[in-house]
Amino acid sequence: MGKIPVHSPARAVTTAALMVAGLITTALLSSLAAPTARATSVQHFGTAQLTELSDTIVRGTVTKVEARLHPEHQFIYTYVTVRVDEPLKGLVTAGSEIVFQELGGRVDRTIHHVPGVPDYREGEQVVSFLENHVGGFYRTFGMIQGKFSVATDPRNGREILTRPAEWNDVALAQLGSVSDLSPMRPDASYDSAEMLSAIREWTRR
Amino acid sequence: MNSMSMLRRVRWGLVAVFAALISSPMQASAYVLIDPPNAWGKPDLPVDWHLNQTINDPSITNEYQIIRESFLVWSAVAGVDLSFLEGAASTFCGLAQNQQNHVSVEDCNNQCTGGCLAVTSTVLFATGDGFWNSNTVADTLLLARQESDITYNKTTNWGDSQTWTPCAGEFDMRGVSVHEMGHFIGLGHSATAAATMFASVAVCDGSKASLHADDNRGARVLYRNGDEIAVTSLTAGNATLGVTNKGNLGYTGPGGKWGASFQWTPLGAAEHLFECAFGVGSVGGAVSDNFRGDAITGGDADLQQASVLTVSAPGPLTDEQAEATFDDSRAESPYGLTIITRAYAENSAPNDDFVITEYVLVNTSGGALSNVRAGLFADVDFNNEYAQNSVNYDAANSLAYVSTPNTAALFGIAVLNSEGAAAMRALFATSTNAGENFTDANKQTWWSAGFERTTLGPADIALMINTGDFDIAPGDSAFAAFALLGGSNLADLQANAAAARDLYLNTISGGTTAVGDGRVVLPLAELAASRPNPFTSSTRMEWTVLTPGRVTVEVIDAGGRVVSTVFDGVQAKGLHGMNWDGTNGHGDRLPSGVYFSRLRTADGNQTRKVILTR
Numbered sequence: 001m002g003k004i005p006v007h008s009p010a011r012a013v014t015t016a017a018l019m020v021a022g023l024i025t026t027a028l029l030s031s032l033a034a035p036t037a038r039a040t041s042v043q044h045f046g047t048a049q050l051t052e053l054s055d056t057i058v059r060g061t062v063t064k065v066e067a068r069l070h071p072e073h074q075f076i077y078t079y080v081t082v083r084v085d086e087p088l089k090g091l092v093t094a095g096s097e098i099v100f101q102e103l104g105g106r107v108d109r110t111i112h113h114v115p116g117v118p119d120y121r122e123g124e125q126v127v128s129f130l131e132n133h134v135g136g137f138y139r140t141f142g143m144i145q146g147k148f149s150v151a152t153d154p155r156n157g158r159e160i161l162t163r164p165a166e167w168n169d170v171a172l173a174q175l176g177s178v179s180d181l182s183p184m185r186p187d188a189s190y191d192s193a194e195m196l197s198a199i200r201e202w203t204r205r
Numbered sequence: 206m207n208s209m210s211m212l213r214r215v216r217w218g219l220v221a222v223f224a225a226l227i228s229s230p231m232q233a234s235a236y237v238l239i240d241p242p243n244a245w246g247k248p249d250l251p252v253d254w255h256l257n258q259t260i261n262d263p264s265i266t267n268e269y270q271i272i273r274e275s276f277l278v279w280s281a282v283a284g285v286d287l288s289f290l291e292g293a294a295s296t297f298c299g300l301a302q303n304q305q306n307h308v309s310v311e312d313c314n315n316q317c318t319g320g321c322l323a324v325t326s327t328v329l330f331a332t333g334d335g336f337w338n339s340n341t342v343a344d345t346l347l348l349a350r351q352e353s354d355i356t357y358n359k360t361t362n363w364g365d366s367q368t369w370t371p372c373a374g375e376f377d378m379r380g381v382s383v384h385e386m387g388h389f390i391g392l393g394h395s396a397t398a399a400a401t402m403f404a405s406v407a408v409c410d411g412s413k414a415s416l417h418a419d420d421n422r423g424a425r426v427l428y429r430n431g432d433e434i435a436v437t438s439l440t441a442g443n444a445t446l447g448v449t450n451k452g453n454l455g456y457t458g459p460g461g462k463w464g465a466s467f468q469w470t471p472l473g474a475a476e477h478l479f480e481c482a483f484g485v486g487s488v489g490g491a492v493s494d495n496f497r498g499d500a501i502t503g504g505d506a507d508l509q510q511a512s513v514l515t516v517s518a519p520g521p522l523t524d525e526q527a528e529a530t531f532d533d534s535r536a537e538s539p540y541g542l543t544i545i546t547r548a549y550a551e552n553s554a555p556n557d558d559f560v561i562t563e564y565v566l567v568n569t570s571g572g573a574l575s576n577v578r579a580g581l582f583a584d585v586d587f588n589n590e591y592a593q594n595s596v597n598y599d600a601a602n603s604l605a606y607v608s609t610p611n612t613a614a615l616f617g618i619a620v621l622n623s624e625g626a627a628a629m630r631a632l633f634a635t636s637t638n639a640g641e642n643f644t645d646a647n648k649q650t651w652w653s654a655g656f657e658r659t660t661l662g663p664a665d666i667a668l669m670i671n672t673g674d675f676d677i678a679p680g681d682s683a684f685a686a687f688a689l690l691g692g693s694n695l696a697d698l699q700a701n702a703a704a705a706r707d708l709y710l711n712t713i714s715g716g717t718t719a720v721g722d723g724r725v726v727l728p729l730a731e732l733a734a735s736r737p738n739p740f741t742s743s744t745r746m747e748w749t750v751l752t753p754g755r756v757t758v759e760v761i762d763a764g765g766r767v768v769s770t771v772f773d774g775v776q777a778k779g780l781h782g783m784n785w786d787g788t789n790g791h792g793d794r795l796p797s798g799v800y801f802s803r804l805r806t807a808d809g810n811q812t813r814k815v816i817l818t819r
Contacts, residue, residue: 075316113328
């Protein structure tokens with residue numbers, strides 16, 4: 001069976017279906033390392049579940065990150081503007097800009113710290129699984145597990161998708177069986193082409 | 206202290222503070238502090254919090270009760286000074302900055318969505334000019350914790366009844382709540398899978414509602430109580446040694462300077478120990494120790510003091526003596542050992558170049574302990590030339606010693622008890638050398654490895670030396686003793702080690718009551734000297750109970766008559782104390798004179814002199 005992580009020495013993905021199966025398998029099996037940090041309890045979703053449950057999935061480029069105090073909530077949110085390079089799911093179009101509203105951030109000297117929230121940086125290329133949130137905003141689905149960064153594998157130059165370093169910051173609470181419960185590997189990375197192909201295939205079902 | 210030593214200490218402090226700020230947990234610990242590190246300060250205690258009860262929904266009564274009880278789980282951790290006070294019901298809901306810590310069962314502002322079960326936010330105020338993002342904290346950024354809120358996702362399929370038992374499809378709200386309260390107090394996620402603060406919780410997993418030892422340990426790092434280390438220095442003849450009531454013999458890193466380190470008159474005021482700490486552990490097992498441990502770095506802090514530190518000069522056996530009791534109850538896997546530590550110093554030759562430290566390992570675990578070793582870790586900065594020190598080992602004398610190029614003099618640590626050294630290892634003092642991190646795992650390996658590397662340097666060095674192996678039956682005890690000594694050359698150092706061994710085996714050890722195979726019957730309770738003494742209006746009497754049971758503390762006069770009963774009742778293991786105001790049982794002021802405090806337990810009596818002056 002094809003394995004998605006690029007660390008696998010032998011990948012032999014032949015069909016999209018196999019890729020989806022590989023994603024699911026990887027999501028279930030690739031998390032044996034000890035986690036590291038921080039707060040928040042969130043359900044743990046495999047990648048296939050993320051694909052199914054997210055309202056919107058995009059590959060895009062972060063063009064602006066700004067934290068603001070919400071006057072009604074008296075809470076700081078970080079607003080992340082992303083130019084959609086490729087819509088993968090949902091009613092968004094390539095070239096459009098959408099805004100994520102993420103919990104927490106820093107305004108002047110005040111920090112509202114909500115661990116488990118993904119960190120976006122201007123210029124960063126991402127693949128994000130999103131929920132359509134209130135007020136026309138989007139929010140990363142499953143908190144930190146719903147964001148992948150686009151990077152290049154220095155060993156072979158191939159494009160990969162990586163979880164942010166804070167991936168294990170989330171307290172993972174899973175709906176599935178006991179075998180599903182381990183957190184993902186902190187260095188989990190995926191071949192970008194295979195991952196995106198699998199997502200496309202999954203969303204067509 | 207010379208400039209190099211000072212520089213090193215400053216450098217150490219900066220590194221440690223920065224390490225704390227970026228919340229890189231020492232590998233020795235599984236618990237993790239939240240990033241950026243912050244906790245409630247003592248002025249914040251009790252931490253007030255408020256339930257959002259704007260929604261009058263009787264269906265969530267159980268959830269409110271679970272939240273209340275979840276706070277109490279953390280305040281009940283032994284050795285922790287942490288308390289909470291529930292205030293009036295709040296109208297605030299969700300995560301919001303409003304100068305109030307509030308907990309909302311209802312996610313009013315849609316902040317816990319997308320698979321979120323519960324979320325904790327903390328409001329921090331940056332008082333420094335550094336920066337922070339989710340990965341990096343600048344070392345100039347100082348943070349003040351102002352508020353923390355928790356919000357639950359009410360739509361979760363919660364197992365939230367008081368009598369909930371794991372069942373399909375439900376999350377244990379109690380376990381999730383205790384976990385969130387852990388974040389509320391400043392803990393991150395533990396690497397220990399069984400810990401409540403581990404990153405994952407499973408459907409139907411009801412195990413997280415009770416704290417694991419690792420959770421307790423993390424809480425103690427942030428909120429330890431009763432942990433005001435007691436420090437004194439024994440000075441006799443040429444040698445001075447700082448001693449404490451928790452096994453540390455010197456410490457000059459972050460968190461303060463403890464005692465006089467080890468000084469030896471021929472080398473002036475140079476402090477030759479950067480850090481030295483006692484450890485105990487079985488062959489192949491974990492080591493309970495305080496080396497590289499303090500609240501700032503989150504390192505090892507396995508040993509908990511169980512008594513005051515008493516000093517007597519002259520002492521019963523030598524010119525100066527100190528004594529204290531501690532245990533390894535803070536270790537992740539405690540052995541159940543209570544350790545009575547004593548230090549002995551003599552004023553005159555040939556015993557004036559060393560201080561002896563003795564450790565009585567009392568097995569209070571209830572079971573047998575086998576292959577136990579006791580020893581010392583020491584980061585030595587001999588003659589303030591820390592970068593040029595070299596370690597060597599004299600097997601014939603169980604003597605580890607340190608030299609430096611600019612003097613022929615030496616510093617040494619010798620095992621004095623008849624078992625001799627069981628393991629010795631020369632170490633790099635800094636983690637810049639691969640494999641020399643003082644992790645739990647490395648300590649455990651070194652502890653059991655024998656004599657794999659006994660020479661090292663010139664470098665910034667440390668060393669470990671232990672003795673054993675001891676098999677200790679329940680209630681029984683074993684003795685380990687070491688001399689910290691100076692010498693003008695190797696022959697002189699060896700002669701001083703021999704003198705220390707002679708003093709220990711023939712005077713100190715011989716002054717106790719040996720039975721059977723050399724182990725000693727110990728008092729199972731200890732009465733400390735009253736303080737102040739002499740006294741006029743009131744004096745404090747403290748005693749340590751090692752075996753729970755009936756305890757009586759009374760004052761008797763010079764004629765042997767009981768004039769006052771300070772305490773009479775059943776007490777648990779631990780340190781206890783009462784004040785005595787110099788009156789008899791009728792409240793009448795007693796006249797000036799010599800009296801005696803007497804501790805009586807089922808295991809024996811102990812008496813101390815106390816002088817009343819009017």
